[in-house]
Amino acid sequence: MFADMAAGAGGYPGRVMTVESLYPRLEPLLAQVAKPIQYVGGELNAQIKPWDDVAVHWALMYPDAYEVGLPNQGLMILYEVLNERPDALAERTYAVWPDLAGLMREHGVGQFTVDAHRPVREFDLLGVSFATELGYTNLLEALDLAGVPLHAVDRDESHPVVVAGGHAAFNPEPVSDFVDCAVLGDGEQVVGDITDVVAAWKEQGRPGGRVELLARLARVEGVYVPRFYAVTYGADGTIAEVLRTRDDVPPRVGKRTVMDLDEWPYPKQPLVPLAESVHERMSVEIFRGCTRGCRFCQAGMITRPVRERTITGIGSMVDAGLKATGYEEVGLLSLSSADHSEIGQLAKELADRYEGTNTGLSLPSTRVDAFNVTLANELSRNGRRSGLTFAPEGGSERIRRVINKTVSKEDLVRTVTTAYANGWRQVKLYFMCGLPTETDEDVLEIAELAVEVIRAGREASGSKDIRCTVSIGGFVPKPHTPFQWAAQASAETIDHRLRILREAINADRRIGRSIGLRYHDGKPGVIEGLLSRGDRRVGRVIERVWRDGGHFDGWSEHFSFQRWTTAAAEELAAFGLDLDWYTTRERTEHEVLPWDHLDSGLDKEWLWDDWQDAISEDEVGDCRWTGCYDCGVCPTMGTEIQIGPTGRSLIPLSVVGARPQVDVDVDAAATDPVHTH
Amino acid sequence: MARQPDGPPPPPTVQKLRLRYTKRGPLRFASHRDLARALERALRRAQVPMAFSAGFSPHPKISYMGAAPTGAASEAEYFEIGLSQRRDPEQVRAALDASLPPGIDVLECVEAGEGTGSLADRLDATRWRIDLPGVDGDELARAVQALLAAETVTVTKRTKNGTRDVDARAAVVSAAVAVEAGCAILHVVVRQLTPTVRPDDVMAALAAVADLRPPLPVRAVREAQGRLDDSGDVADPLGPDRAVRSCCQEERAQV
Numbered sequence: 001m002f003a004d005m006a007a008g009a010g011g012y013p014g015r016v017m018t019v020e021s022l023y024p025r026l027e028p029l030l031a032q033v034a035k036p037i038q039y040v041g042g043e044l045n046a047q048i049k050p051w052d053d054v055a056v057h058w059a060l061m062y063p064d065a066y067e068v069g070l071p072n073q074g075l076m077i078l079y080e081v082l083n084e085r086p087d088a089l090a091e092r093t094y095a096v097w098p099d100l101a102g103l104m105r106e107h108g109v110g111q112f113t114v115d116a117h118r119p120v121r122e123f124d125l126l127g128v129s130f131a132t133e134l135g136y137t138n139l140l141e142a143l144d145l146a147g148v149p150l151h152a153v154d155r156d157e158s159h160p161v162v163v164a165g166g167h168a169a170f171n172p173e174p175v176s177d178f179v180d181c182a183v184l185g186d187g188e189q190v191v192g193d194i195t196d197v198v199a200a201w202k203e204q205g206r207p208g209g210r211v212e213l214l215a216r217l218a219r220v221e222g223v224y225v226p227r228f229y230a231v232t233y234g235a236d237g238t239i240a241e242v243l244r245t246r247d248d249v250p251p252r253v254g255k256r257t258v259m260d261l262d263e264w265p266y267p268k269q270p271l272v273p274l275a276e277s278v279h280e281r282m283s284v285e286i287f288r289g290c291t292r293g294c295r296f297c298q299a300g301m302i303t304r305p306v307r308e309r310t311i312t313g314i315g316s317m318v319d320a321g322l323k324a325t326g327y328e329e330v331g332l333l334s335l336s337s338a339d340h341s342e343i344g345q346l347a348k349e350l351a352d353r354y355e356g357t358n359t360g361l362s363l364p365s366t367r368v369d370a371f372n373v374t375l376a377n378e379l380s381r382n383g384r385r386s387g388l389t390f391a392p393e394g395g396s397e398r399i400r401r402v403i404n405k406t407v408s409k410e411d412l413v414r415t416v417t418t419a420y421a422n423g424w425r426q427v428k429l430y431f432m433c434g435l436p437t438e439t440d441e442d443v444l445e446i447a448e449l450a451v452e453v454i455r456a457g458r459e460a461s462g463s464k465d466i467r468c469t470v471s472i473g474g475f476v477p478k479p480h481t482p483f484q485w486a487a488q489a490s491a492e493t494i495d496h497r498l499r500i501l502r503e504a505i506n507a508d509r510r511i512g513r514s515i516g517l518r519y520h521d522g523k524p525g526v527i528e529g530l531l532s533r534g535d536r537r538v539g540r541v542i543e544r545v546w547r548d549g550g551h552f553d554g555w556s557e558h559f560s561f562q563r564w565t566t567a568a569a570e571e572l573a574a575f576g577l578d579l580d581w582y583t584t585r586e587r588t589e590h591e592v593l594p595w596d597h598l599d600s601g602l603d604k605e606w607l608w609d610d611w612q613d614a615i616s617e618d619e620v621g622d623c624r625w626t627g628c629y630d631c632g633v634c635p636t637m638g639t640e641i642q643i644g645p646t647g648r649s650l651i652p653l654s655v656v657g658a659r660p661q662v663d664v665d666v667d668a669a670a671t672d673p674v675h676t677h
Numbered sequence: 678m679a680r681q682p683d684g685p686p687p688p689p690t691v692q693k694l695r696l697r698y699t700k701r702g703p704l705r706f707a708s709h710r711d712l713a714r715a716l717e718r719a720l721r722r723a724q725v726p727m728a729f730s731a732g733f734s735p736h737p738k739i740s741y742m743g744a745a746p747t748g749a750a751s752e753a754e755y756f757e758i759g760l761s762q763r764r765d766p767e768q769v770r771a772a773l774d775a776s777l778p779p780g781i782d783v784l785e786c787v788e789a790g791e792g793t794g795s796l797a798d799r800l801d802a803t804r805w806r807i808d809l810p811g812v813d814g815d816e817l818a819r820a821v822q823a824l825l826a827a828e829t830v831t832v833t834k835r836t837k838n839g840t841r842d843v844d845a846r847a848a849v850v851s852a853a854v855a856v857e858a859g860c861a862i863l864h865v866v867v868r869q870l871t872p873t874v875r876p877d878d879v880m881a882a883l884a885a886v887a888d889l890r891p892p893l894p895v896r897a898v899r900e901a902q903g904r905l906d907d908s909g910d911v912a913d914p915l916g917p918d919r920a921v922r923s924c925c926q927e928e929r930a931q932v
Contacts, residue, residue, distance in 0.1 A: 042778050274715050
């Protein structure tokens, strides 16, 4: 440690060096690849801080293509929060497409950040946000390109600490060989705590090396360090127990929860790329958490309780964000945006404020509820009435009771008909296939529903020019939900049900031609299922797939089911297990689940009871309105529901782009007004 | 009949501005669609009072013309905007420049002169500067001589719909070789025909006639764009608009 301190010539003890940009070596390669703009950075509101001015350097990665990763709110928030600290900097890095990755290997150029094109290898921390498990192979590719050892145990104190976050981090066991830490829950505060620990350790001359740093991080609330927990297995392949290997780390790791969203109005300066991205709009998170209790929904379970941003807090974020970006559309983001306690007033006042500015407002997800049509009408005043999306999720009333997303067939048809009557031409209905207890009949009811919707819609609108798109996703059971014990439907089951559904929809061409059906085959869902509920033994499968050339598994043109099944068969055989064991096997009540030592606040007994209620088709209410039903989160985490109404209203503003002398209304409101997922 | 939005049509265009901007540094990797998005957002941030098209999905009145290819830098890109309220061109230039990322710099903004015709018609040639690191100046000079001596040089372009053959020689008006700091530089004036002959195509033509194969990627900069003048160079495409303005100002001064 003294040698290190002596070597440090700059303001901070330890290994101090000015890190050079890789750009001069990268630039000639960019001339040879597709969409090079995604690698050059320079986005509006991007930040570059001098390397030697700060103690702690974060590289933040979204492990998918730039066009998908750039709009990610989580990454944008942490980027700003960290860069606001005087002692830290944060830069971003994304998955590199194979054309550039090949050239980088050939020319010895490592994984780089898009901000200052610094080598990821030189950062103190690499934070990776996993919205989906299908990004795991891209993490391995990035580590390899960066020159960071794949396995956490092979890294020394010169390598970045690899920190996983995001919803998938609530079961990081399948990637526990590759990450040093996983962070559970909201990131805003914990990244600051981690920065403090790393800064102090460096300041002290890195005492105890990497292991000591990880041990200190393991004592930060919400940080899980897999290497300090040992897993043993029983003869039947299930987990016998998970025990900590040091006394100074917690036996269970609990999630972090940010309680006052108004205190965290991020992103304040949303990044605006030059390149095209999947969301050409800015977003304001209007609340976090959801207690609707949909049993399939991991996001709704792990983000409890509901914490609303106030109407005035939302209003100022929308104003500041539009001024900072020049975007034409604002998404009011949350897990179920129409549930905000002041959503009606918010929609009206925002629509009033931006009238005549060609600024569109949209809700990204909505329940089947006639009120939501009114809301969509308000948000798209005079705009296009082209498409509206509802998410009934289950085809029959019975299966909707199982998943606790109850809506009657009559209400559903009435709501959709109202939309057609209000001038919407296209309604999209989102369903899942492969839900627990599901039969062919449940899925066939989707066809009946769609036919009924078209019949009633034609009558209500007096037009044959209406369409209904039925979009179907395969259900994947997720950790920390009541369905965590459920058997996942096989790819064959899903494919069979989709086939008979397609036939049923096409049975009457006069109606069927107004119905579109969009779905994917069941294979990627099986792999997502393996990775979602996998344990540490699945890490070998991920590594094998990556070594065989697998990456970008969220992209159908790159995903290879064959590669995954071959790797799973060969790597899991050593444990006497197979792919089915992880996916289509129903778990028993007292089986130790790989994520049991990670605490989302939900009481495992409550989850089991809710699973039993699902099987007996019993519903549960929403604790915002029907009283607490003891899911366990608030008492465990010391949190409480934070909702309005506040009784406040938005003050009038002078608005960007307004044309005050023009009193005609040409508001476009624009684009896909209300959709889900 | 098609459904029409309620209410009166949007306000008309009262002023047309023509602007020249650059694509420098890393932003040479932006495509024309990337630039269009960046310019439209910058116009909103700069609060330029844009005129909009009518209909359910109004679009700001912007015309882009003759975009340099992705990967090529430019000192001379042009576009035209329609405003619903009159503004001072220099103020619009400064506000827009401040709202754009470094590298996309707005250099000029003039009001479209009445009766001067369309700007697109004035952009029929480009003067390119192509840096060829690692290529010997004499070797390049020999290749250029061979190209200029040829009647036709057919090269194959990759397009969205497959490949297409084009005569690169026919588009080349003049070409000269220089050497700066040990790097061979090709100055070439190219007519903008359909399909467009780009720096890549000129390089393909040099490979075809003289087997010139640069060891490193070349770097092209569009230095000027405009109408071919009698000397074989390109004229300032905003010249006619400026001429009308100064003429009007003189008339006003006389009144």
